[in-house]
Amino acid sequence: MPFTQSLPSALSPSRLEDFQRCPRRYQYASIERRRQPATYATVKGRVVHQVLESLFNVDADARTTEVAWSALPGALDAVLSEDVRADLALDDELARRLRDDAARVVANYFSMEDPSAVRVEGVELRLRVTVDGAPLLGILDRLDRDDHDELVIVDYKTGSLPSRSFDTATFANTELYAALCESTLGERPTRIRLLYVTHGEAIERAVSAVVIDARARAASAAWARITRYYEAGQFPATPSRNACRFCPYTAVCRESGVAVVAG
Numbered sequence: 001m002p003f004t005q006s007l008p009s010a011l012s013p014s015r016l017e018d019f020q021r022c023p024r025r026y027q028y029a030s031i032e033r034r035r036q037p038a039t040y041a042t043v044k045g046r047v048v049h050q051v052l053e054s055l056f057n058v059d060a061d062a063r064t065t066e067v068a069w070s071a072l073p074g075a076l077d078a079v080l081s082e083d084v085r086a087d088l089a090l091d092d093e094l095a096r097r098l099r100d101d102a103a104r105v106v107a108n109y110f111s112m113e114d115p116s117a118v119r120v121e122g123v124e125l126r127l128r129v130t131v132d133g134a135p136l137l138g139i140l141d142r143l144d145r146d147d148h149d150e151l152v153i154v155d156y157k158t159g160s161l162p163s164r165s166f167d168t169a170t171f172a173n174t175e176l177y178a179a180l181c182e183s184t185l186g187e188r189p190t191r192i193r194l195l196y197v198t199h200g201e202a203i204e205r206a207v208s209a210v211v212i213d214a215r216a217r218a219a220s221a222a223w224a225r226i227t228r229y230y231e232a233g234q235f236p237a238t239p240s241r242n243a244c245r246f247c248p249y250t251a252v253c254r255e256s257g258v259a260v261v262a263g
């Protein structure tokens with residue numbers, strides 16, 4: 001049966017990740033637009049991202065801890081909508097814990113770099129481009145210019161540090177941002193910096209033309225499959241322990257008869 005909802009107008013790196021984990025998850029999130037309930041971790045991540053965005057929206061010499069702390073209440077207000085409060089069953093104690101945890105992560109950030117010394121090219125930079133027939137859209141946390149005048153993609157991570165064996169998967173998403181940057185701005189970033197602000201650790205990797213090309217081709221191939229499944233009226237489910245463990249749609253998937261793999 002054909003979908004009544006329209007196909008999204010673009011594919012973002014995070015939606016691509018959904019699709020690569022399990023096409024059915026992409027169907028639920030991006031075609032049926034089912035709401036993903038907020039979790040404590042995602043909410044904390046959004047608050048921290050918002051504070052850091054505010055910090056880089058002021059002049060370099062004004063990027064102080066005071067500015068970050070003053071942005072925290074506004075970020076909490078913006079993120080904690082009625083729906084999100086209900087998802088978290090937020091009471092005063094949990095709200096205090098969230099504020100303190102977010103403040104700790106922002107303090108960690110200040111131990112990692114001096115924001116007044118960063119040359120920023122863009123914050124929350126929205127890039128949209130068609131690559132090999134695939135409409136791609138990405139929002140970069142930050143794009144810097146380093147001491148050699150090269151572009152560097154900076155992505156804030158509020159989750160756990162990846163294990164070494166997952167290096168390639170860790171960078172895959174951000175390497176697609178590099179492809180977007182090159183196509184949109186006409187200049188290839190030379191490095192990616194992932195700032196694991198919860199742990200105060202940064203992981204860096206150089207970006208090559210070969211990798212960018214491979215990521216763009218993978219996205220384009222995925223878009224062709226998305227279009228095909230959309231026209232066919234169903235995206236296949238590919239349950240696996242890794243894919244299902246953190247999937248927000250396990251209940252709906254089970255109801256539709258899929259043998260979901262328990263985490």
Ligand code: SF4
Nearest residue numbers: 022025239244247253
């Ligand atoms: S529960 Fe598993 S099979 Fe179902 S959509 Fe999520 S990842 Fe796919």
